Amino acid sequence: MASSASDTPNAATPGNWMERNPQRSNLITGISVAIVTSLCAWVIATAAESDDAASDGKPTAVTAQDATADIDQGNDSETKGEILFSGKIKNMPEGYLLWALVKDPGANKYFIPSSPCTVEPDNTWSCGNVRVGNSKDIGKKSIVNVALVDAEGVRFIDDYQARHLQGIKDLPVSDHIKILGKIDVTRVK
Known part of the structure; x- marks a missing residue:
């Protein structure tokens, strides 16, 4: 059909x-x-x-400029010799350490404790008990800083420790040691 x-x-x-x-x-x-x-x-x-993302497809790395730190102790704290110095860090880059630096404004010198602060996985940090001044410094105010330190800054601190210096006026702050926060602490009886 x-x-x-x-x-x-x-x-x-x-x-x-x-x-x-x-x-x-x-x-x-x-x-x-x-x-x-x-x-x-x-x-x-x-x-x-x-x-x-960065041009290589990986996320952008955290830099020292991104890091910030909060300090647990209030400004204008008082101590009879040592202060427990701690807080929380945000955006800490790999390969850096935190270190306490105590500045004596009267002598215009920094005093550096012998070891870095510890940083826990939850980003809390502690520098332990940090010595502030000596028994002759009653009523005197010092500045306790928390600083981000790279490998070159650690070498600088190691050299400071090895030479048993009694304070240092100049830190390689802009290049290798970045102060993230500070508090004023007064030495009392």
Whole structure:
């Protein structure tokens, strides 16, 4: 049996398929728009994520400039000789240590304890009991600093310790020792 034009579905209906099936046509158009919109949103989100990463695709490393420290002890503290010095650090870069530095403003010298502060996994730090002044310094105010120290700063401190210096006027602050916070402490009886 031969096929005629009338046997072919919709052969007699004029126009294209979209004109003959407007509801299905609108559904397909809507789905197509949704797919294209979703793909565009994904491309934009992917581009934004790559902008947040370094050029090598890795997250940007934390630097010394990003680090901040909070100190548990209040400013204008008092001590009979030593103060427990502690707090919390944010954004501590790898390869750095925290160290307490005690400055005697009258002599304009820094005194550096023999060991660095400890930093726990929860980012709390403690320098233990830090000596402030001596028995002749009753009523005298000192400045206790917490500093971020890189490897070169550690070598500087090791040299200071090895030479048994009685305070030092200049620290390589800008390059290797960054003071993150400080408190004033007065020596009392």
